[in-house]
Each structure stands twice: as C-alpha cells, then as structure tokens.
Amino acid sequence: YKDIFNVYAPLGYQINALISFIFGTKLIVFQHIGLNLTILISFIIYLISKEYTNKILATLLAVMMIFICAYSPDISNWIMPYSYSILYALFGFLLSFYFLIKYIKNDNDKSLMLSCLFYGFSVASKYEYCLFLFAILTVILYKKKNISKVVKSLACIFIFPLLSFFILLIQGNSFVDLYNGDKCVVLEGLFKSYDIIFT
Numbered sequence: 001y002k003d004i005f006n007v008y009a010p011l012g013y014q015i016n017a018l019i020s021f022i023f024g025t026k027l028i029v030f031q032h033i034g035l036n037l038t039i040l041i042s043f044i045i046y047l048i049s050k051e052y053t054n055k056i057l058a059t060l061l062a063v064m065m066i067f068i069c070a071y072s073p074d075i076s077n078w079i080m081p082y083s084y085s086i087l088y089a090l091f092g093f094l095l096s097f098y099f100l101i102k103y104i105k106n107d108n109d110k111s112l113m114l115s116c117l118f119y120g121f122s123v124a125s126k127y128e129y130c131l132f133l134f135a136i137l138t139v140i141l142y143k144k145k146n147i148s149k150v151v152k153s154l155a156c157i158f159i160f161p162l163l164s165f166f167i168l169l170i171q172g173n174s175f176v177d178l179y180n181g182d183k184c185v186v187l188e189g190l191f192k193s194y195d196i197i198f199t
Contacts, residue, residue, distance in 0.1 A: 011124035011164040012085025034079040037087045038070045044094040085125045092122030116156040124160040
C-alpha cells in the first residue's frame with residue numbers, strides 16, 4: 001500500500017496474510033479459503049432466497065450458484081479467484097443484505113448493527129460495494145428509528161475499515177500514502193458502480 005498503487009481495499013490482503021501466517025503459503029491453503037467462502041456464500045444465498053421463496057427453490061438457487069460461480073473454469077470462479085478480496089467483499093455484502101432484510105421484517109436493532117458491521121467488512125475488502133450504504137440509509141429513514149440507535153448502528157460500519165487502515169499505519173504507511181493511493185481507487189470504484197447501475 002505504500003509502494004504500489006492498489007485497486008483493492010487492504011482487508012482482503014490482511015486476511016490472506018493472517019491465514020498464510022497460520023497455515024503456510026501453500027496453494028492448497030488458498031484453495032481451502034475459496035472452498036470455505038464458496039460454502040458460506042452459497043449458504044447465505046440460500047438464506048436470502050428462503051426469505052422470498054420456499055426451501056426447495058432456495059436450495060436450487062444456491063446449488064445453481066455453486067455450479068455457475070464455483071465450478072466455472074475461468075479466473076473469476078469462487079474456488080481460485082484472481083483476487084480473494086472479491087470473495088471477502090461478496091461474503092460481507094451478502095451478510096449485510098441478509099441482516100438488512102431481517103431488520104426490515106423484524107425491526108430488530110441487532111440486525112441493523114450486524115448489517116452495518118458486515119457492510120463495513122465488505123467495503124474494507126473492495127470499494128465498489130460502497131453504494132450499498134444508500135440502501136441501508138434508505139431503510140433507516142423509512143423505519144424512523146431513535147437517532148442514538150441509528151448512530152450506534154452506523155458506527156459499526158467503521159470497525160473493519162478503521163482496524164484495517166490502523167494496521168497499515170502501524171506497518172509504516174503514512175496518511176499521505178493512504179490518501180494518495182486510495183483517493184483514485186475510491187473515485188474509480190464510484191464511477192464503476194455508477195456505470196453498472198445506469199448503463
């Protein structure tokens with residue numbers, strides 16, 4: 001992050017570094033990361049689908065996603081992706097979406113806090129998911145909750161990004177290094193998200 005321009009947020013690299021430190025830097029370790037994330041993402045897709053369909057359709061959708069995304073022979077498959085940050089961000093985004101659905105249905109403040117927490121995890125892995133914040137804010141405005149509960153929930157968004165960037169500062173990056181590297185990336189992510197939504 002200090003020496004190389006990077007298009008991804010730092011959390012994915014830090015998770016990979018921690019797992020490599022514990023289990024070694026063998027290729028099989030990364031295959032297991034992809035396999036475990038595939039299982040978790042498929043299960044979250046099942047849970048989200050079950051909110052809107054029956055168990056059979058939810059299961060079929062989750063299995064279909066495994067065959068389309070995990071067993072795909074290209075470089076964007078879930079088992080051996082070209083960047084694990086994409087999978088970490090997708091995992092965080094889907095969990096955030098799932099807990100936001102739970103919050104809409106049950107009006108449980110804990111679900112909103114978890115949605116915000118996993119949204120922060122997603123953005124700390126890949127910046128392109130930042131626009132999902134508008135969905136969270138829209139739901140909060142619609143629900144008209146107590147301002148202190150809203151602030152507490154929104155504060156959860158910053159836990160993973162602050163932890164991730166704090167680690168970079170400890171490792172010798174300066175605020176100038178982070179600013180110069182991230183200002184272009186964040187703008188690029190916003191423009192990509194804008195293009196996807198409006199084209």
